Amino acid sequence: MRYSIFGLMRQALRGHRDWTPAWRDAVPKKNYDVVVVGGGGHGLATAYYLAKVHGITNVAVLEKGWIGSGNAGRNTTIIRSNYLLPGNLPFYELSMQLWEGLEQDLNYNAMVSQRGVLNLYHSDAQRDAYARRGNAMRMHGVDAELLDAQAVKRMAPFLDFDNGRFPIRGGLLQRRGGTARHDAVVWGYARAASLRGVDIIQNCEVTGFIEQAGRVVGVVTTRGEIKASKVGLAVAGNTSRLANLAGLRLPIESHVLQAFVSEAIKPCIPGVVTFGAGHFYISQSDKGGLVFGGDPDGYNSYAQRGNLPMFEEVCESAMALMPSLGRLRVLRSWGGVMDMSMDGSPIIDFTPRPGLYLNAGWCYGGFKATPASGWCFAHLLARDEAHEVAREYRLDRFATGHLIDEKGQGAQPNLH
Numbered sequence: 001m002r003y004s005i006f007g008l009m010r011q012a013l014r015g016h017r018d019w020t021p022a023w024r025d026a027v028p029k030k031n032y033d034v035v036v037v038g039g040g041g042h043g044l045a046t047a048y049y050l051a052k053v054h055g056i057t058n059v060a061v062l063e064k065g066w067i068g069s070g071n072a073g074r075n076t077t078i079i080r081s082n083y084l085l086p087g088n089l090p091f092y093e094l095s096m097q098l099w100e101g102l103e104q105d106l107n108y109n110a111m112v113s114q115r116g117v118l119n120l121y122h123s124d125a126q127r128d129a130y131a132r133r134g135n136a137m138r139m140h141g142v143d144a145e146l147l148d149a150q151a152v153k154r155m156a157p158f159l160d161f162d163n164g165r166f167p168i169r170g171g172l173l174q175r176r177g178g179t180a181r182h183d184a185v186v187w188g189y190a191r192a193a194s195l196r197g198v199d200i201i202q203n204c205e206v207t208g209f210i211e212q213a214g215r216v217v218g219v220v221t222t223r224g225e226i227k228a229s230k231v232g233l234a235v236a237g238n239t240s241r242l243a244n245l246a247g248l249r250l251p252i253e254s255h256v257l258q259a260f261v262s263e264a265i266k267p268c269i270p271g272v273v274t275f276g277a278g279h280f281y282i283s284q285s286d287k288g289g290l291v292f293g294g295d296p297d298g299y300n301s302y303a304q305r306g307n308l309p310m311f312e313e314v315c316e317s318a319m320a321l322m323p324s325l326g327r328l329r330v331l332r333s334w335g336g337v338m339d340m341s342m343d344g345s346p347i348i349d350f351t352p353r354p355g356l357y358l359n360a361g362w363c364y365g366g367f368k369a370t371p372a373s374g375w376c377f378a379h380l381l382a383r384d385e386a387h388e389v390a391r392e393y394r395l396d397r398f399a400t401g402h403l404i405d406e407k408g409q410g411a412q413p414n415l416h
């Protein structure tokens with residue numbers, strides 16, 4: 001069933017009785033060409049591009065809960081490509097270009113909204129760092145504008161420009177950045193992959209790997225054994241746990257990141273705004289709620305919930321940036337488990353186990369990467385070679401020292 005305005009009108013006239021399920025709830029087969037573990041955005045995008053770009057349709061996506069129940073359905077939906085380092089910029093720009101055509105490609109309304117991402121600066125040194133980042137972006141053909149305080153004031157008059165400690169001096173704006181509706185992205189990829197023959201299998205946890213002569217040839221699941229020529233891991237916060245089952249110890253730690261949403265108010269925040277003197281970012285959803293977040297909790301955890309001290313810290317930053325927020329009520333908060341790599345950049349690579357491939361290390365920036373991650377992981381799985389924009393996302397860079405430390409924080413994952 002193709003979605004269109006005419007289809008919607010037809011269904012409306014028939015009382016919406018004839019909609020078909022968006023994707024098939026498949027029963028696992030005994031054998032697949034590729035099994036992708038993890039039904040988040042990355043796993044589903046990988047399956048979709050395997051089918052669409054490489055013609056490999058004998059593919060299963062195995063999800064231990066329901067698709068989108070992990071970070072894909074818990075993030076704050078920000079998409080952007082305002083990166084600095086050559087290892088990252090072309091990858092995230094490919095992602096942005098895929099976002100720009102995603103809804104037409106998937107025939108699904110993912111509510112991609114290029115409402116702009118504005119990173120504020122509060123000192124001369126920070127302005128210079130943003131000027132450098134903006135120049136790097138423009139040299140790679142990515143849009144970037146350095147704004148002074150007056151220009152920021154015209155866009156966002158509600159900010160506290162004269163804050164005694166953190167006066168706002170300007171910002172780096174990427175107009176093509178913005179937001180997309182996270183769960184619609186999951187559903188859109190699932191539907192499009194399923195239409196091309198991919199099996200989406202929910203409530204199917206991978207609990208082990210089947211090996212033959214040192215090669216991974218399948219997975220053990222709660223719904224039986226499933227053989228596969230290739231197995232791809234895209235399990236985000238569960239990566240270290242699952243890789244452990246295959247005898248691998250990865251340079252990844254799991255940390256919780258929380259997000260918060262306020263009661264709905266009239267439209268006031270035009271795009272995404274990030275505070276430059278603390279870790280705080282905010283945008284407004286189409287329903288009117290203000291969506292915001294900050295740093296990850298500082299300890300390792302696999303629990304999908306956070307703690308109150310971090311909530312307090314996020315609110316302190318919020319008040320320093322936008323004191324009017326103090327009168328709003330917070331409706332909900334939640335947490336997701338992130339796969340923090342040691343340099344803050346992802347891994348899309350082979351593993352030392354033949355037959356087992358890895359997509360991980362997304363930290364708290366993996367939603368924006370969803371299309372390019374799927375595109376590049378599918379390329380690796382189909383052709384056994386890295387895609388050109390993902391060549392530096394190698395697993396062995398932590399041994400060889402070729403780190404992609406975008407933030408310059410060193411090997412302390414919770415700071416990336």
Ligand SMILES: Cc1cc2nc3c(=O)[nH]c(=O)nc-3n(C[C@H](O)[C@H](O)[C@H](O)COP(=O)(O)OP(=O)(O)OC[C@H]3O[C@@H](n4cnc5c(N)ncnc54)[C@H](O)[C@@H]3O)c2cc1C
Nearest residue numbers: 038040041042064070071072075076078206336366367368
């Ligand atoms: C609060 C929060 C805010 C964020 N905000 C942003 C943002 O604004 N912008 C941005 O770019 N990124 C953001 N992120 C990061 C982003 O959400 C993640 O990097 C990204 O979603 C990870 O990829 P995924 O969608 O495939 O992961 P997930 O959705 O977590 O998918 C992994 C899936 O694997 C499944 N799984 C795990 N173990 C097994 C198993 N053994 N067997 C079968 N299935 C298994 C899980 O159930 C899960 O569904 C945020 C994250 C959080 C938590």
